[in-house]
Ligand SMILES: Nc1ncnc2c1ncn2[C@@H]1O[C@H](COP(=O)(O)OP(=O)(O)OP(=O)(O)O)[C@@H](O)[C@H]1O
């Protein structure tokens with residue numbers, strides 16, 4: 001039962017979209033899945049259909065008040081996955097939590113409470129390297145990197161590798177478990193070059209399936225629905241199903 005973190009120190013590469021889409025597909029395959037929103041932007045919570053303003057107990061409370069609160073904070077969504085939601089108050093919690101001893105290990109301790117109940121825990125992280133990203137990396141067994149098929153995104157990968165190297169002091173097992181090339185537009189040469197370069201440099205770490213750039217994956221979050229519900233026959237839904245199958249093959 002792996003804990004997988006979606007992480008990349010670059011914004012808008014598909015971390016949140018991938019967390020929800022893969023999580024929902026794994027649930028449809030019969031796996032017990034917990035999604036964790038560790039980003040103060042609360043995007044995962046919103047695209048899963050929840051208004052952060054109406055959430056009474058969130059990840060911020062769990063980190064601040066203690067691991068035992070996680071049981072009450074977890075929501076059973078209508079999409080088969082469970083969700084530990086975030087609210088905008090998470091941003092306000094950062095300076096307070098920063099003064100705590102063991103501040104990087106708060107999420108790890110919280111997930112220990114529930115890890116036996118799930119086959120997969122997928123954590124969505126913020127794009128910056130702050131306290132929450134460190135908590136995510138300290139809690140995860142492996143990092144899945146959504147790599148936007150764009151030259152600049154590729155340049156951010158060594159930076160993430162450096163961060164992972166540092167986090168090994170807290171979490172010796174952490175490693176890059178996979179790279180998912182996202183937002184691929186087959187019509188542009190640059191996209192193909194980035195995919196080729198990733199496969200050349202990172203080999204089998206790169207998922208066979210790539211996620212196409214598709215307008216359905218812009219619309220689905222706006223409709224607060226997973227892609228498999230919003231547009232089940234779309235190329236985006238099919239890609240994420242294939243990626244979930246790859247995740248299941250890689251991690252059992
Ligand atoms: N394959 C895709 N094709 C087209 N649009 C996409 C695709 N994947 C994601 N998007 C859109 O791109 C935007 C960014 O995606 P997403 O929120 O998943 O990225 P992120 O890495 O989580 O961003 P942040 O770093 O801000 O948390 C969203 O508007 C989403 O709808």
Ligand SMILES: [Mg+2]
Nearest residue numbers: 015016039043
């Ligand atoms: Mg996000």
